[in-house]
Amino acid sequence: MTKLADPFNVVKELSDAGVYYSLPELEKKGVGPVSKLPVSIRIVLESVLRNCGSAGITEGDVKRLANWNAASPALEEVPFVVSRIVLQDFTGVPLLVDLAAMRDAVAELNQDPQIIEPLVPVDLVVDHSVQVDRAGTAGAFVANLDREFERNRERYEFLKWGQQAFETFSVVPPAIGIVHQVNLEYLARVVFSKEINGQTVLYPDSLVGTDSHTTMINGLGIVGWGVGGIEAEAGMLGQPVTFQTPEVIGVNLTGMLKEGVTATDLTLRITELLRAQKVVGKFVEFYGEGAAALSLADRATIANMAPEYGATMGFFPVDDKSLEYLHATGRTDEQIAMIKAYLEAQGLFGMPKAGTIEYTQTVDLDLATIVPCVAGPRRPQDRIDLPALKSSFNTMLHAPVAEGGYGVSIANGKRTATVNTSKDVDRWRDEGGALVATETLPQITHGSVLIAAITSCTNTSNPSVMLAAGLLAKKAVEKGLTVDSTVKCSLAPGSRVVTDYLNETGLTEYLDTLGFNLVGYGCTTCIGNSGPLDQSVEEAIMEGELVTASVLSGNRNFEARVHGSIKANFLMSPPLVVAFALAGKVDIDLDSEPLGTGADGEPVYLKDIWPTRDEIQANILKGLKPEMFRSKYAELNEANPQWNEVQTSTGAIYQWDKDSTYIQRPPFFDGFGMKPGSITEFKGMRPMALMGDSVTTDHISPAGAIKADSPAGRYLIEKGVEVKEFNSYGSRRGNDRVMTRGTFANVRIRNEMAEGKEGGYTKLQPDGKIEAIYDAAMTYKERGAGLIVFGGADYGMGSSRDWAAKGTVLLGVNAVVTKSFERIHRSNLIGMGVLPLCFKDGVDKDTLGLDGTETFDLLGLSDEIKPNSEATLVIHRTDGTSEEVILDVRLDTQVEIEYYRNGGILTYVLRQLLD
Template sequence: MSTDSKPDTLRTLEVNGETYHYYSLPKAAESLGDIERLPMTLKILLENQLRFADDESVAREDMQALVDWQQQASSDREIGYRPARVLMQDFTGVPGVVDLASMRAAVESLGEDPARINPLTPVDLVIDHSVMVDKFGNPSAFKDNVAIEMERNRERYEFLRWGQEAFDNFRVVPPGTGICHQVNLEYLGKTVWSRQQDGKTLAYPDTLVGTDSHTTMINGLGVLGWGVGGIEAEAAMLGQPVSMLIPEVVGFKLTGRLREGITATDLVLTVTQMLRSKGVVGKFVEFYGDGLDDLPLADRATIANMAPEYGATCGFFPVDEETLNYLRLTGREDEQVALVEAYSKAQGLWREPGAEPVFSDVLELDMNEVVASLAGPKRPQDRVALNDMRNAFARFMEEDGKPLSSTERSVENGKLMSEGGQTAVGVERSYHAEAFYHEDSQPVDLDGTTFHLDPGDVVIAAITSCTNTSNPSVMMAAGLLARKALEKGLATQPWVKTSLAPGSKVVTDYLVAGGVQDDLNALGFNLVGYGCTTCIGNSGPLAEPIERAIDSGDLAVASVLSGNRNFEGRVHPLVKTNWLASPPLVVAYALAGNVQRDLTREPLGIGSDGEPVYLKDIWPSQAEIAEAVEKVNTEMFRKQYAEVFDGDDVWKAIDVPQSKVYQWSKASTYIQHPPFFEGMGRTPDAIEDVKNARVLALLGDSVTTDHISPAGAIKPDSPAGRYLQERGVKPVDFNSYGSRRGNHEIMMRGTFANVRIRNEMLDGVVGGETRHVPSGEQMAIYDAAMKYAEDATPLVVIAGKEYGTGSSRDWAAKGTRLLGVRAVLAESYERIHRSNLIGMGVVPLQFPEGESRKTLGLTGDEQVSIEGLSELTPGGKVKVTIKSGKGEKKLEALCRIDTANELEYYRHGGILHYVLRNMIGSA
């Protein structure tokens, strides 16, 4: 199928009087071979190859490899994939636009027209990661938080408004609108895309990459997409193919249906545990089976959203009647819905009953077996059945060195008392038969209410995050549970910080229409903003007496959130245990106040009639939830998305500089000109081997991108905190690391600065410290890196398994590069971070099978040399020499530069350097 024969596959489709042209998969199969049982995801990749076939970036052999995949259900073929569009959120989007602006400056310095740097692929950036929960539990919380957000982030928003004007093919959804994934699901996604080409209307699958791991949420709508690093996304928007190996595809068969009282969240936590246990990192997951017949699209999107948590590249649901129903509900035009149906059926992309595609492996779940669940305390794949929560917390305390007593105890004074001696909150804490009151308990006086803060107390209860706030059934369930709790006379415990941050304004509309928003408000779950908030570390401060009590007693308190991430130090630096749960369970734990309470057997509290109230007494029935969900209607979506790109008056009033090249301000603490292109020539320099590098950090297993490049709060005594204070920024105005990703000075200081990171070079030390080996002095990792830089000493990082797990944080790689790290040597890598390291010119190396930092007895005092970098081949090996006072150890490390494209990026010093040189014709 050469370029000459490609037109033979071009066919037309008549839909409601419109003629669409498309590249026919059935026609291609006539020469390539039968594709009927090819997984849907690979059919979409095949169409992509067919449409872009040019005998160079896409050859006939690439398409044949996809068809032949069915023989072994695997392939080692590398292909170039070109998504239809790119999705960004502002934390990752701001540095992306900074890089584009920096590229324009670099092009200008090379004597070329800076306007040549423009997105070639449509880009949507949704500002959703900047709102923080500063105000909560009152009617003005939303208005106040938005005002604070606009004031804190004015520099960033001015910059994004400049980008919106300066770049073609680039749209911005203003703050206060919703979470990027929910906006994508409810509005931006089309399932089938179309555009004008050569005077014809071309139809093709809606595909994308996004700068957020949870881009996969759109898989629930039959759209193939996944998260990539900001670096890779920038290359995609600049016309570069996403280089990938044809993946294995794991089929996940769903049968049966959920039982009464079981939520989509319980289902997704079960699926996540199963798939993470199976091992699907780097693989596609495709859901199939007759269980999909009764699985609402919102539930599918909830499962797809969690693909990063189960480790897969994507979690795809094929197009079927439910897809069309959702498109209609959310206000897509009738013509678009008709096109989706006609195109999907013509291309064999429509889910047929009883279909059994060929898969690399298969799992199966009868949804009738799913039980009420949470996940935690540190990882989203660690599911805990609701009735085992007390034991799960006890196990954590045991591991943390503070085992709980198994002696039955009751709390002094029985009830929480105000200063005047009257009952302030009618909830007896003596219902905890085991290990409830603890020697670590701390007395707290908060707003006139006196109580003890105990291990397991829920200090944050947040309905937040794209995972669940897009799902009307669980949101309505939370509201109905709140209503029933109020009717029984229950109240939220005073030590709990409550918040409600929906993924779009539509959610507010239907909560109001369902009559449950007032009930949520009455329990403190007032609207705080439309954004990610708690799930990404924007939980805001706890009340000062609460923080003081936690700190004084080193208390292991808890957060319960309806999110998808609960890694150490992510939600709040003082909250050691974090539990993912459905929105109704978030409300329930706000009432109970402690994760040690067994909600399946013990009461939530005492009702107004003096009787105990159990969870089963206030849990809404499926019929009640279904009746409430009926309030969701198409007009809500059409109203809220009618002017989605306009923004409010404050956004519109932002002054926008009119210039092709951004005018950088040295005084800005948010946006700075990064040094990545300083001194860049038209051709790349030769790659040099690494000689006598020092170890910057010696790390263990499951080091996440949160550990490497933390989100959340900036500590005043950290290198980043000192930098800001030196420039006159007070700690109260620090904002978060994520909001300052446009300033490389902040981000490189924050690299490896997470409060929970453990560097094995230091015994018993937790936090971003290391040992500067020549002096033997302990110091911040950033400070050590700068001392090594003064001596021109190269650096390496050594780690265990699953290095780089978690969010697709490009700054985890950028910061690593700016600290002077030339290579990372780990036992294994998470997909996106490995790619990002290469994209920044850092080589990812893997220990030989059976070898590790432990088997080699490494302490971090060693010097590391790496030979063979100039002769690299994809998947090749390099010689590593590790020298210490005890002698030398030599090993052959696997170079995890897996494809020819990745190797080309590395040789250029990074993917952006490669793209820039290509765009000016010097690569």
């Protein structure tokens, strides 16, 4: 038996369960005050300790993290080896494409391609491909599933190839659930048990995932966060996830939620609060009596939204509530006993009380102060108290576009449009060859709700709000309320278990009656897979130039994400989604105005049908059973017959199809060699875009519909693809030809160089011609001109979308300069060899008066560069003058410098593996 590496002599036995690297023993030996550290830092420390001596991790790394300074954490690298990787299909397919291309590159160097193999378990959940093509009918689920397989067969064939080609890569088929809910209910282990050198070693579950909301798992006491696919690839191939020593913000929750307040309301308040606290890139750890009282589902709801408040994590330590959840979701008594024994031995069990842990900063929140609310219409952090939504919407409706409004004049504020449902034979009769309406045709106006979706991982994992939606639907139906035909309603649970407990409580029929029929198990409306609106509704929106609304129980409401024709999108709890569907509009005060008129002719108010806490709890007890989880996850391989029918190629090397419009070998390894490049200065760069604050990864690389007249649409048409078969950008991320053309192609992106033209346009210089960004970039590439992009604050906020960085580099962009970056996108840019830089305080593109006619040099870059260095931006104006500006180079760690020097993470890792 080979002895485990144990430089600090801290390996201990845990009865007959195995051995572990003891954190209390590390403190006893005087290495550092471990018991005072935030629990999240201790879990990272355990990984650093256990992997000391491998993966480039040293004893110095252990000592530095064990002595984490709460007041001022040192700006040093933390090398974190995760236990596993989780993927979803939109981000997982391009990751697998990269791995297949890496195997090609290895084979071309006459080496064994199977050297490219994940070293930790990798689970991919197919959950982002279902679209709401059919809604409001009993057959919607089957129809949408059939259409999903028609659209995505090539992608699914490719995933099944990967499943047989890589030993540690597994796939959860479509129609099982949303990745984060499947992760909570099934994949999560909390504590791992693994044979290492002939011994059973116990250690905490930890992960990174290629979806921003991987943080949902923090609610179960598991350290993990979202990364781009390129960073996940490095992690699965043995590279530590490296990050700067974080600040940890402690959030002390006190009190309890009032009657009628949901976990969603709490989460939206926390999102607003922590955005204002500027927690971007920091760990957030919740503690206190209020945190201990929250259910695990409520904790997971809060943790899910960490990307929206900007934190790396929103962490809740494991306690008895966590163990109750493990039992309720079908884990065995033996598993749960081992988890508790290990965490108690490590001093990691239990919700910390105020004053027991040192945090960088503490924030107090009394749960009793939380009130019902929504967030929107463009960002999750823009919370609005429920009674104020009417006035807030009307203010935004008339406010100038430059001030974040919609610019609708007072005179046009009451404009309506008729939904001409001429194809609905029930509404029309034939009189002498002319169609005559048999009833009043529906009207829509500003603020009309046209999409009402109970969707997304955030809330559909939480039985309290899902059952509340069912109970509210039941009371509404019993009162005789209905939903207008213009509202597209949908129910997309995160797990098949949700259907089980809605059926068990008898609530499904009432949701169905209102049009909230099951449409699929996956991430639908929240990711932009809301499907089409009825053509007559689309025509009415255009005719009236209307600012209409969607309401959804999601976590993202960025511009054009939900649907290209709907401009105002509001996040809210599932029961409020049902309520606003009934109301049919968002410009309503639900405290004082009725939802509608009941069958008895009397007005029905929200308070009349809102379920009580006792009613919700009674239905939780009645509806949820551990055997539901055990049965649903027992035979995943047999859960979807359509998946099992998909045929694929076999072997270690993928057989690329040059005619495929879904899967193509990417150019990232073309001409690969073992020698890394050099860090050099840039001269004569042209600006491709000048953009404002809060540019999201959706703006940079949209996931939704592909327009026929866009560069990507024209490419697909040239390849013989009919418009109806375009699918979405998200589904075509395995094809760089589509995705490069779709970069900066969001229909709502605003490039100040495009003279007010909305969408993916720029002005080609010095020609002065307005054209698509892709077309201009290809012209610049022919001319040999490098490109630079300028942005404002929070550049790259939103999804952990590696194509937002991949597309940027393939367009020929050398550098991106902003006021600030969102964490994941900055890492992704470096991972693709694009240099991120930040203006100094008080300086930005506006103070510099940039208009896009300039050329730029970037000086002070060399192979001698250190972390947190500076560079000089030289601005050459058309009048012959020049100006120099000092920028911060956002290569924050030495390993990021090495990634950048190598042209990105993937080429760096490939050289390491082949060295």
